[in-house]
Amino acid sequence: MTRLWNDPADFADEMIAGFVAANARSVRRVPGGVVRSTAVPEGEVAVVIGGGSGHYPAFGGLVGPGLAHGAAMGNLFASPSTQQIVSVARAAHAGGGILFSYGNYAGDVLNFDEAQRRLRAEGIACETVVVTDDIASAPPERAGERRGIAGDLTVFRAAAGAAAAGAPLAEVARVARHANDRTRSFGVAFTGCTLPGAPAPLFTVPEGRMAVGLGIHGEPGIDETGIPSADGLAELLVERVLAERPDDAGIEGRVVPVLNGLGSLKYEELFVVYRRIAELLDDAGVTIVDPHVGEYCTSFDMAGASLTLFWLDDELADLWETPVDTPAYRRGSVDPARTISDAATATTAAPTSDDIRTAAAPAAAPADAASRDAARTVLAAIAVTAATIDRHVDELGRLDSVAGDGDHGIGMQRGATAAIAAARTAVADGAGAGSVLERAGDAWSDRAGGTSGALWGIILRTLGARIGDTGSPTAASVADAVAAAADAVSASGGAQPGDKTMVDALQPFADTLRAETSAGADAAAAWRTAASTATTAAADTAELQARRGRARTHGDHSLGTPDPGAHSLALIVTAVADVLQDAARESERTPS
Template sequence: MTRLWNDPAAFADDMVDGFVRANGRWVRKVTGGVSRSTRSPEPQVALVIGGGSGHYPAFGGLVGPGLAHGAAMGNLFASPSAHQVEGVIRASEQGCGVLLSFGNYAGDVLHFGAAQEAVRQAGIDCRTVTVTDDIFSAPPAEAERRRGIAGDLTVFKAAGAAAAQGSPLDEVERVAIAANARTRSMGVAFTGCTLPGAEEPLFTVPDGKMAVGLGIHGEPGIDLTDIPSADGLAELFVERLLDPAEIPEGAAVRGGRVVPILNGLGSVKNEELYVVYARVADLLEVAGLTLVDPQVGEFCTSFDMAGASLTLFWVDDELERLWLAPADTPAFRTGSMDTSALESVTADGGEAAEAELPASSEESRRAAALIAQALAAVRDLIGEQAAELGRIDAIAGDGDHGIGMQRGTVAAAEAAAALAEQGAGAGSLLARCGDAWSDRAGGTSGALWGLILSTVGSHLGDTELPTPDAVAAGISAATGAVMDYGKAAVGDKTMVDALVPFADTLADRVGAGESLADAWKHAARAAAHAAEATAELMPGMGRARAHGAKSLGTPDPGAVSLALIVERVHPVLAAG
């Protein structure tokens, strides 16, 4: 069973976060999943794979040089949406066309198909090869109806290697089709699995029994037997996979070459797999096959389901060469991959080297330096207050507001110092600090603070003197943007409850002719009162509603942090 989660509804998102945090060398987070964090000097056909989550290393673990370019990562055991797939395609394609490949399941076919249509209409050449390796999911005569299980890997690897060597889309598609036609798998299971937070297992296998052909989402198998010995399981695997009806066209048992992939589904461990593999290897060799680069481990799992599958990839010379080509991904590394020529790409897919800073005026640079000072002060303040903000948030939320704000302000202050040093104007500095804050903090508050900084920045520009009017107008515009983005109004117990009175007071006071520092002081006071008053409100939106009763009497952490920040900025403005 699955034991570790925070909010079961957020499990897949949390997982992708952690996956990207741990594997930034290979992947970056994009809309709908992950895409490579590096790019080869020459553009390539982009291989985009994907499917539901819960099958690690499928699918994000297979993204990297020599394998996939991106992976759409759906919810647990659920296809990614067309929107997600499209997001990953757009982040991954390099002008040479896109090959989509995924296991043959109805939901995936639907959503990947819709995404393919959408990007084709945008002029991107996009093809699809579905993986159909599970011999028990349909008879040989209807092989195109079969499901995809651990054989995914052979199709992805062949296509990824072809793309890496610069083959055009026609060729990449051809080898993917050829690899799928030469891949056969069968699986068995001893237990089901329980998804995060579920009361009941998603499916079960009776104690001491083995379900033959059970799918990786619990699709019914063909037989229920006693659990055999390790050798007995090896014999079952090999007997079924060497059935003459399952030998791919153009392949032969005697004198043939196969890559055997013995895959654990979660709780059958490596030691057991190796005991089974010893006999699998014997039986295949005795049948006359030569074994190429065997794989024993976890390649396509079903959470912690106890089970295993054997895949045979019947290689010819071309497929063997593609299989053995180097690859370097979070979960699959083979050969000696030369990564020296790779370039890093940023979260938005552009080159990591930032675009050059626009020309800036002396006065805008002076304002930028002041903003950098303010952001450093804010970082220190939030560092001190993070625990308290987390405590308030934990009463009704998930308690991560403090840490999110801390991540965001640390990133923004760092970026600001560097940009001020490089001579950025106020507008560019704020815009890029907003990106840094949002990227690093994640979550809703990160996105909203990113929006605030970049909206204000676009009102200030890099050459104009940042007048009090421009600042007030920028903050009013940012307030509107936050309300749009967050779909929140005053009274919903969010940051908006403090932001609106802050923006309004600032605009009024500046309009009445006060200095920016004085106007800011009054506005900050209004924000503080409003933040305090959120303690009397019930949350008005979404998931937070369920926690309404708990949060009554406690102010909204987003409103509190906004009030603290604007208060802290005042002395910097006054001194500047």
């Protein structure tokens, strides 16, 4: 279990502060993560990586000459927010454009894609290569759906080697895709991991058994078997990974093997396993190059291991020789680089995301009296949302742990807490209803990170843009705004009804709300009826098999359990119905 923390909610921020304090020669803190503390040649492509915290040395430990230029570091097991990624990318940019690379998880894809869109709009060239090395998470014909696990290292290193050689952005992206195509990984676990402050592991494995095909976020494996001997584990790993040898690798070939410990296995145990892995690869006619045995992508205290094989060709072999010097990973000899400045690197107390939101918050847009009155109702709705999440945070985490990483409740709580603080400030500034929603959406997505943070940010910002800052919203305009938000969520994540996601509750809610208002119901009555529909729809997701999100890779593990995103949405819209009813009664009592 994880034993040392202060406030679990502060764990990631305090961990980053300590990491920077210990590694100032390599990294400096910026809002959202870290970048190199050493100078980067003007015009060099910046390789920006990232993901949730809890995987050290991924991702901050891989920042330095010869490897990443910056790492966006989200909360524990939650993707960094769009704002965090944009902040790190701007700080890392040296004029040659940005290559984003990260593991293929829904929240990371949503937030990195939005960050890329924003940076491109500013005129900064960006490309993305998503790592998909985990062969257990999808069959070969759907390789693009696979997760990224310890194979992140080989893709990041190949891309960074190309960047260090002066390659342009398009070429760096091509190299990264090529490296990803020649990287395969497979993992197992003997115990789950426990997040700081959590009373129990995210999943458990029966005594004497082993989970097969797990991810790096505490997700349960796709199979279970008895614990083999060290040689038996080596044989399982090699057999599975060799079976997916890249088509262009030939019968024989050169491979970099990476035996990765997930947090609790001792190095001595890994060496015993690697001894047999080396024998098996030799028997298969494979030439071993630069073997790696150690911790490269962990999962807190999970007891487990994964094997990655990176198949080299002449191009990748040359790039692999690029010297690297980062806090957690060194290869070869790197020429000394100029430190940017003592002032710039002494940033263990760097501005936080909260500071950036406060500094970047625009002045309240002009709003008329009717919209300012409506803003107070919006504030009450966000307040009841935060209170509802607080009451159900443990339940939402439990639902998410069935076929996910158990952080949905914590993420929603972080987002809602930030949203209510931003909404109160906006109302105090005299903002209208639309601006209050937009500021709350920005705060929610930034603080929560992850898939739910990105999607709730989209919902609130879309509602705000549609409702605006003039006049009092009507039942019809609210219904139209909710419909637009549902469309925006589907467009962003690609989920459709039946995929077992938030959309399974959001779309019926939007459809019912529009139908009820079209039939003449007032806003409060229509909302309550729609909330009832959403509650039923969310419960019905228990019978669906996940086709999107992290639960997708776990087959029927989630059957019998409602989708946590759909369930939390139903809880929220049900609570907001009371706010709208109270507002309607107050309006009836107040003379026009």
